[in-house]
Amino acid sequence: MSIEVLLNQFKEVSEHPHRQIEAYKAQGKKVIGVLPYYAPEELVLAAGMVPMGIWGSNSKTISLAKEYCATFYCTIAQLALEMLLDGTLDMLDGIITPTICDTLRPMSQNIRVAMSKKLPCIFLAHPQYRRPAFGLQFTVDQYMHIKAELEKISGTAITDEALRQAIKVMNRSRKARREFVKLAGQHPEAVSAVNRSAVLRSAWFMEKEVHTAKLEELNALLAALPASQWKGKKVLTSGIICDNPKLLQIFDDNNIAIAADDVAQESRAIRVDAAETGDPMMALAQQFADQDYDVLLYDEHSNQNRRGEFVAKLAKDSGAQGLVLFMQQFCDPEEMEYPYLKKALDEAGVPHIKLGVDQQMRDFGQASTAIQAFADVL
Numbered sequence: 001m002s003i004e005v006l007l008n009q010f011k012e013v014s015e016h017p018h019r020q021i022e023a024y025k026a027q028g029k030k031v032i033g034v035l036p037y038y039a040p041e042e043l044v045l046a047a048g049m050v051p052m053g054i055w056g057s058n059s060k061t062i063s064l065a066k067e068y069c070a071t072f073y074c075t076i077a078q079l080a081l082e083m084l085l086d087g088t089l090d091m092l093d094g095i096i097t098p099t100i101c102d103t104l105r106p107m108s109q110n111i112r113v114a115m116s117k118k119l120p121c122i123f124l125a126h127p128q129y130r131r132p133a134f135g136l137q138f139t140v141d142q143y144m145h146i147k148a149e150l151e152k153i154s155g156t157a158i159t160d161e162a163l164r165q166a167i168k169v170m171n172r173s174r175k176a177r178r179e180f181v182k183l184a185g186q187h188p189e190a191v192s193a194v195n196r197s198a199v200l201r202s203a204w205f206m207e208k209e210v211h212t213a214k215l216e217e218l219n220a221l222l223a224a225l226p227a228s229q230w231k232g233k234k235v236l237t238s239g240i241i242c243d244n245p246k247l248l249q250i251f252d253d254n255n256i257a258i259a260a261d262d263v264a265q266e267s268r269a270i271r272v273d274a275a276e277t278g279d280p281m282m283a284l285a286q287q288f289a290d291q292d293y294d295v296l297l298y299d300e301h302s303n304q305n306r307r308g309e310f311v312a313k314l315a316k317d318s319g320a321q322g323l324v325l326f327m328q329q330f331c332d333p334e335e336m337e338y339p340y341l342k343k344a345l346d347e348a349g350v351p352h353i354k355l356g357v358d359q360q361m362r363d364f365g366q367a368s369t370a371i372q373a374f375a376d377v378l
């Protein structure tokens with residue numbers, strides 16, 4: 001297949017995740033919704049089911065969820081609940097609700113109260129201290145609980161062998177996505193910002209082996225392209241999510257390529273693999289312990305501004321001339337970390353802009369003006 005055909009296939013999935021659920025259900029498969037962040041999709045795969053990422057929606061309006069949510073909940077969380085309440089996600093066989101931020105914690109209970117008659121809600125509390133032995137054991141205990149709940153839904157026991165196999169599938173998916181991020185940054189004339197997002201977003205909705213096979217094919221085609229003659233600008237993107245095609249089209253219209261990203265829905269989710277040998281449950285706990293440089297994770301050395309410096313270095317190493325921060329409205333973790341990120345970027349001489357965004361944004365005029373002005377500065 002050509003690059004264009006493959007990109008169109010990813011785009012089709014990215015724009016219609018609901019069709020994916022319907023197709024899996026028509027094939028007799030069970031589908032488990034997975035809310036952000038760091039839920040072990042491996043356990044869902046090992047139970048013979050399909051994990052389906054739920055990252056809000058760019059097209060829905062918050063209505064029913066208002067009954068359960070304070071207005072200062074971010075739109076990602078509110079729109080996830082909206083889709084559960086309005087029937088969009090009725091075909092799910094269960095949902096995993098991580099609780100890693102102050103919005104997701106109460107939201108997990110809202111979802112449980114609102115949905116428990118409709119579908120099993122599996123609560124996941126990651127430990128704050130994830131690295132000491134007691135933290136690892138806490139993660140294992142939590143994952144054992146998820147395993148038991150998934151086994152009830154699937155009617156299948158999750159064996160160590162099945163879990164090891166699932167880890168291999170996920171490692172291969174993460175590797176292909178990391179490779180794609182690199183190649184897309186090197187060949188922006190072949191992969192627009194809109195298409196780049198569609199490829200990474202669709203990974204949350206497709207069966208991982210199918211997505212990986214297509215992505216490896218795309219990566220091989222991109223790797224074979226001659227060196228890029230890109231004359232536009234390059235930026236690093238940062239934030240929780242930036243998958244709105246209308247917003248990303250502004251980048252393409254202004255010849256701004258995405259060299260790499262520090263986005264939770266994109267690269268933050270695929271940085272760390274799990275060991276493929278040994279106790280697979282401990283391997284998953286260790287994988288979570290090894291996650292780093294994320295505003296959502298406790299940092300024992302936070303006085304050193306390691307994350308800010310990591311992001312500034314990422315910008316420089318990727319060849320980006322600046323950074324665009326997509327700041328989700330009402331996202332406390334990102335807001336609170338911003339001064340430290342700014343400090344590190346300023347010290348490293350990386351120019352940046354902060355764009356306030358949410359998933360109910362329909363008018364991108366202001367963002368367009370800001371991005372154009374930033375491109376001129378670069």
Ligand code: SF4
Pocket residue numbers: 036074075076077101102103104240296328330331332333334
């Ligand atoms: S966008 Fe921020 S507040 Fe909302 S779920 Fe994610 S981390 Fe929590």
